[in-house]
Amino acid sequence: MKRIFTISGLVLLCSFFFTYAYAQNITLKGKVTDATTGESLIGVSITVKGTATGTQTDANGVFSLAVPSNGTLMFSYLGYTNQEVAVNGKNTINVKLLAKSNELQQVVVIGYGTQRKIDNTGAVSTVKGADISKQPDANPVSALQGKVAGVTITNNGTPGSAPIISIRGLGTVYGNVSPLYVVDGVWYDDITFLNSNDIENVTILKDASSTAIFGVRGANGVVLITTKKGVKGKPNINYSGYVGFQAATNQPKMATASEYAQAINETVAYGNNLATSPDDIKPPIFDNPASFGKGTDWYGQILRNAFTTSHQVSLSGGTEKSTYDYSFGYLDQDGLVRNNNYQRFTVHLSNEFKPLSILSIGYNANGVYSYSKDAPGGIFHQLYAASPTLPVFYNDGKYGDPTDYGTGSGNNFNPEVTLDYNNHRTVDHRFTGDVHAELKIIKGLKFRTSFGGDLGQLEARGFTPLYAATVAQTTTTTNLNIEHTETKNWIWENTLTYDFQYKDHKLTALLGYSAQNYRTYQIVANGNGVPYVKSGNLYDSYPQGDTTVTRIRNATDQIHNRTLSQFARINYSYKNRYLLNASIRRDGASQFYPNPYGWFPSIGGGWVISNESFMKDQHVFDNLKLRASWGRIGNSGVPINPSVQTVAADPYLTAIFGNPQVARQGASINTIVPPTTGWEVSNSTDFGIEGAILHNKLSFEADYYNRKTEDAIFAIPVLASIGTNSGNLIGNQATIQNKGFEILITWKDKIGSDFGYSLSGNIGVNNNKVLTVLSGKNPIYAGGNGIANGNLATRTVVGEPIGEFYGYKVTGVFQTQAQVDGSPQKGTNTQPGDFIYQDTNHDGSIDSKDRVVIGNPNPKITYGFNTSFTYKQFDLALDMQGVADVDVYNANIGFRFGGENFTQDFYEHRWHGEGTSNTYPSTNVGANNNSKPNSFFVESGAYFRVRNAQLGYTFPGLSLKKYGIQRLRVYANAQNAINIFGYKGFTPEIGGAALSRGIDTEVYPLFATYNLGVNVTF
C-alpha cells in the first residue's frame, strides 16, 4: 500500500527525469506512420533488440529512446507487420509500418474488454478520437454525424445542449430513447461533460450480440467511449485551440413591414367575414400599408455572429510502472442570440499504476464546470412572430409597444424587451469517473473491479427585475426562481476474464457482476419581491428564515432506480475461420419490482472465408467475412415503475378555503396503472458481410438488421371519462419493428509518395413500423405541440410508423363563395382562400373521419460521405452528410393567435383573390379550419450538407526543433457551410419526443461555424 502511494506521489517527478535515466546512450527520435495512409500510429512498441529497453510512440506517433548507436530497433504494433531497423548512429529514424494483409490483428473495443476485429460477429463501428477532435464541436456526439452508418444525429444549436442520437431507428416510445453511453466503464445518459479532445476512441455497438452484454440498457444501442490514457514515454505536452464564429444560415426571409401590414389587414377582413355579430367587425389595422417600408428586421436585431474559442492543454506520459494523462480545457461559446453565452471548464485526470506485475490500478476523473447565460425561452418564436411594423425603440428612446398598433394577441411583445430583461443562468458542476484495479490471478485469468460514479449539481436561476417596458411587458414585482437538481449515480462492476489458447482454439470467457444506483432529485424555489442577488446559489439567494419564498418540492423529477446484474460471455474462434460469440445477462431493475429480473441472451457466429485454405490462392479478396447474430436485450429506461400508483400532490391541486383565504395543498389519485409491468425487450437479428479487395484499398461492410421491440413500454390513451390526469395508461403494450440495412464502403490509396487519400461512403436505410398495440386498432394520437385548439398532428397505429403525421388532405384552395357553398365545407366558417379538404369517406361533410396519413417523420435514409486527402504537409477533409425520405411538419405557419408575421415565401404565394393561388391559402391560415393538421403543412425534411470542410498544414518536424516543438499543425475549418434543402422553415433537422417528432414549432436557426485552429506538441 505504501509503495503505491509513493509511486502515485512521484509520478510527475519521475516522468520529467525519465530521459536522464538513460542519458548515457545516444538519444534517438522518430515517428511511426501507417505506410498506406500516412497516419501517425499511437502506442507502437519499440524495443532494442536483445534487451529489455523499449518505449512506445506517443499520441502523435513520435518516440524518443536512448539506444546504443550500433543497436537494432524492433517495431511492433497490433495489426501491422513487425519491422527491424538498424540504428547505425542515426539520430532520427522514421518508420512506415505496413498493415497486415487483412484486418486480422485489428482490435475493437467491446463491452467489458477488447476483441480482435476478425473475431467479432456483431455490427460495430469505430470512430477514432482523432477524427472527433479534428472537427471542433463542443459536444463529441455532434462530430459523429455522418460518420457511422445507421446512426442519426439531430443537432440542437443551443450552446451546451446535447444532440439527439438514435441508432437504427426509434425502438422505444416511452422513457429513454437515447443509446447508453459507457465512458471508461461508467454508464451515462449523456456525455455533455466530455471534451472531444479527451477522447481516444468511440465505438458504436449496433446489433444485439454486441449490446446484449449491456442488457439492462442496451436496447437502443451502446456508445462506448475510451478516454485518453498516458502512454509510456517522455512527457508530452499538447496544446490545441481554436477560435471561430457561428453565423445563422439558410434563414427564410420574413415579410417586410409593408407586406406585413397588408397581410394583417387582409386577415382582419377574413375575420370580419366570420364575425357572427356586428360587434365583432373590426376596421383595418393599418391605414396605409405601403408607407411602412421594410420595417424592423427582428432577426438582424437580436441575432449576431457568435464568437467561439476553445483551449485545451494536456500532459501525458509514463514509465513502465505508471502512466498519466492530464488535461484542462476551456470553451467559451456565444449563442446566436445576443447575451447568450456558454462557458465550460473541463478537467480530465487519468493515472494507471502497476505496483506489482500482477496488479494494476488506476482511475479516470472528469470534472466539468459550466456557466451559461441562457437565451430567453421562446425568443425564436418571438423573432418569427414579431411585427416588422414595430420599431425596436421609439424616437424618444422608449421601447416600441405592440399595443400601440393593436396587432394582437399573437405578438404582443417586443423581442428586445424580452432579451434586455432576461436574466437566466444555468450553472452545472459535474464530477464523473472511476477507480479500477486489475489483478492477474493465474496466466490468462484476470479479475477486474471498477467503481464509477456521476455526481452532478445543476442550478438554474431566473431573475425577473421590476420594469415597465410595454403594456404587456410590465412587471409589478421581482421574481426569483431557482431549480436545483442533484444527481448521484454509482456503478460497481466486477469481472473475471479468462483468455485461453490451445493450438487452433482461441477462447475468451467473461463472468461479471454489477450493481448500479441512480438517483436524481430536484428542488424548486420561487419568490416574489426578492432583491437581485448575483449568486445563483439557493442558500445565498434564499437565506434561512426568508418568508418571501416558498420551497416547492417538485415530485415529478425525482428518480431513484437500482440495477443488479450478473453476466457471462464466451468468445471462441477456431483457426481464425469459425467464430462464435455468446453471452447471457440476468438483470434486475427496481423499476419492475416485484418482478425485477429478466434474462437477456445473445449469440453470434462468423465465418472468415478469406482464411480458408481454399482461398489461399485467390487474389481477389484480402478479407472476406460473413457474420450473423441474434440477441434479446432489455430496456429499463423508464423513470419509475409504471405499475406503482402514486399519489398526486401537484401545485395545481391546491384548494383555497377560509376567510381570510388560505391555500391548502391537496393530494389524491389521478392515474390508473397496469397490474404489472415488465421489461421492454428487443429481439434483434443482424446479418453482415465484411471484406476488402485490391490489396485492402477497397473495404466494405454491409449489414441487414431486424429489430423487434416487444412489450414496448408505451402510453396508450384511455377514455377521458375515467378521469385520469394524463389520459394515458402506461405499460407493456406494443411491438415496434425497425428493419433496414447499412452499407459502408471505403477506398484508401496513395499516389506517389506524397499524395494519399481516402473516400468513404455510408448509407443506412431504416423502416419503422408498429406491429401490435394492446389497444388493438385504436390509434394513439399525439403531437399537439404547436397546433391550435387541441388538435393532434400525429398518429401511431398498428402497421404504420411511430408518430406519423395524420390530418386532412388538402386538394386545393377555395376560389369563390359559390365554390364553398357547393362543397361539404359549406356552413363551417369556410370562405374563399381557405383549404379544400378531401372528403375521404364521401359522407358529404368534413370531419375527423376524413383524416389520412400525410407524412412520416422517421428518416428512412441517412447517408454520409467522408473524404480525406494528404499531400506532403497538407491535409484536407471534406465530410458530407444527409437525410432523405423524411417529412417535417411546419407548424409555425398555422399556429397563430393573431398578428404573427409571415414568411416572405408565404406572403408572395398566398391566395388573395380568385385565381391567385390554388396551393397556398389566404392569410386566414391561422383560422380554425385552416390550422387543423393538414397536408399543406407537411414538407420534405430531406437535406444534404457539407458537414465539415477542413484544410490543415503540418509544419515539417525538423524546422520546429529549435523551438522545442515536436509537432505543429494549423487548420481552417468550416462546418455546415453548405446546406441544401427544400424545406421552407429554418432547418429540416427537427427533433421532438417519440410520438411528436418532426413538428417544427420553435427552432434554433441553422448555423454555420468557421474556425481557425492550432495543435502543438512539445
Add this chain to the structure above:
Amino acid sequence: MKTNKKILQGTLGLGLIACMVAFQGCKKSWLDVNPAGNQSATQFWKTQNDATQAVDAMYANLHEWSNIAFASIAVESMGSDDVNKGSRADDATFMNDFHNFSANSGEGQISDFWGGEYKTINFANQVLDNVPNINMDASLKGRYLAEAKFIRAWCYFRLVRAFGDVPLRLHVPKGASEYNIPRTPKAQVWTAIETDLTDAAAVLPQTYSGTDVGRITKGAALALHAKAAMYQTLTNKAKWNDVLTYTNQVMALGYTLFPNYEQMFRTNNKNNSESIFEIQCMLVPNNPDASNSQYSQVQGVDGSTGGGWGFNVPSASLAAAYEVGDPRRDATIIFRGETTPEGDVIPTSGGNSTMYNQKSYVPFSLYVSGFNEGCQQNKICLRYADVLLMNAEANNELGNTAAALASLELVRARARAGNNAILHPVTTTDQTALRTAIWNERHIELAMEFDRYFDVIRQGRAAALFGARGWKAGKNEVWPLPQNEIDLSAGTLTQNPGY
C-alpha cells in the same frame, strides 16, 4: 513478496465472493425502491389527513383550466346571445364554431370540457370510495362524503346539460373491465344527481367559519337540486314542485341579497351574504402553479396591463336588453373608455373589443407579474338571486302568482338600489306575461354568469332566439361527444343525433 501476492489475491478473491453473497442475500429488498418523491398509493387512504387532502384536491380541480376557462366559455357561454368571441378576429376562431353552431366532434374545447368534468368526478369518486374505510372523526367523514357528493352532482349537472346521456361513473373503476362503459340515459343521470344532492343536503352544515369558509353548504345542495329539477321541467312539468320545495328551503336558510350588485363580484366581497356556491380562488404567494385560475384572465380587458385576453365579451344585444336606467348594465359590462369604480381607466384604443365582462373583472392594481391576471377572482356559480328567480318561476308555473311576484320583486328591488324611478315592480298576474318577465329578469340579473345559454334551451326558446345563428331543434340542445372518446370506446359510445 510471493506471500504478499498470495495474500493479496486471496483477500481480493474472498472479498469479491463476500460482496456477491452480501448482494445476493439482500437483493430483494435492495431492488425494492420507493417511488422517489411520490407517495405510493398503497400508503394513502390511511389517516384523516389523507381524507382531508383528497377532498382538497377535489375542490382544487374546480379552478383548473378545463373546468373554469376556455372549455367552459365554449360549451356554456358562446352559444348564447349575450356574448361574442372577442379578442382579435383571427384569434381562437374555433370559438366561432360554438357561436354559430358549426362545432363538430373534433373540437378541442368539447373534449377539454368532457375531460375536465370527469377529472373532477374522479376526485369525488376517490373520496366516496376510499374515505369510508378511513378510521377518523365520524362527523367530519360524513361531511367530507357529502361535499364529494355535491361536487360529483355539480359535474354531472354540467355534463348532462352539455351532452345529454353520458357515462355515469359513481365509483372509481376497479379494473380494465370497468373502463369502457356506455352512456346512461339522461333521466337516470338526473336521478343520480338528485340522489347525491338529497344525501348531501341531509348532512352538510348551513354555514362554515374560519378556515372552512367556502366549502359546500346545505344551501348549495338545495339550490343545485332546485336548478337540477328546473332543467327537467321542459319534459316533466311536475318537477316545478321540486323546484318550489328546494327554493323554499333555501329561502329559509337566511341568505340575503348583497346590497351593491356591482360590488358583489369584487374580490373583497368573496363569499358574501348572497353567495351560495362559489369556486374559491386566490393568488397564492410565490406559487403561480397553485394560483391557476384563468377565469378572469381569459375574459379580462385586452390591451391593458393587468387586464387579460378579452374573450367572451358582452354583445350589443345584451347591452340593449336592459331597461332604461338599470344600474346592472354598467355593473355587468365594462365599456371601453370608461373608468371602473375601482379607478381603472379603460383606454379608448389598444384592445379589440368595445365591451368586456365586468363580473369577472379584477382591478388592474391587483395584478402581480408572473401570475395569471385576476387569479384572485372567485367564480360565483350559485347565488341567492338565482334561487329567488327559480322560486318566482316555480310559483308562477304552479299558479302562486303573489309569491312569484314577491320573489321577483326582491331581485328587482336590490337592483333598483333605492332609486324608485327605475325598474318598476312587475305587477302582471298573467301567467304568460309573468313568465316572460321572470325570464327577462333571469337574463339581466344573471347575464355573463354562464347561465343564459342552457337557460334558454331549458325554457324551450332556443330555436326562436338562437335559430338565426344556426341553432337547430333536435340537434343543438346538446353538443357532440368528443370524437376521440367515441373512437376509444370502439363503438360502446354513440354520437348525439345530427353530429
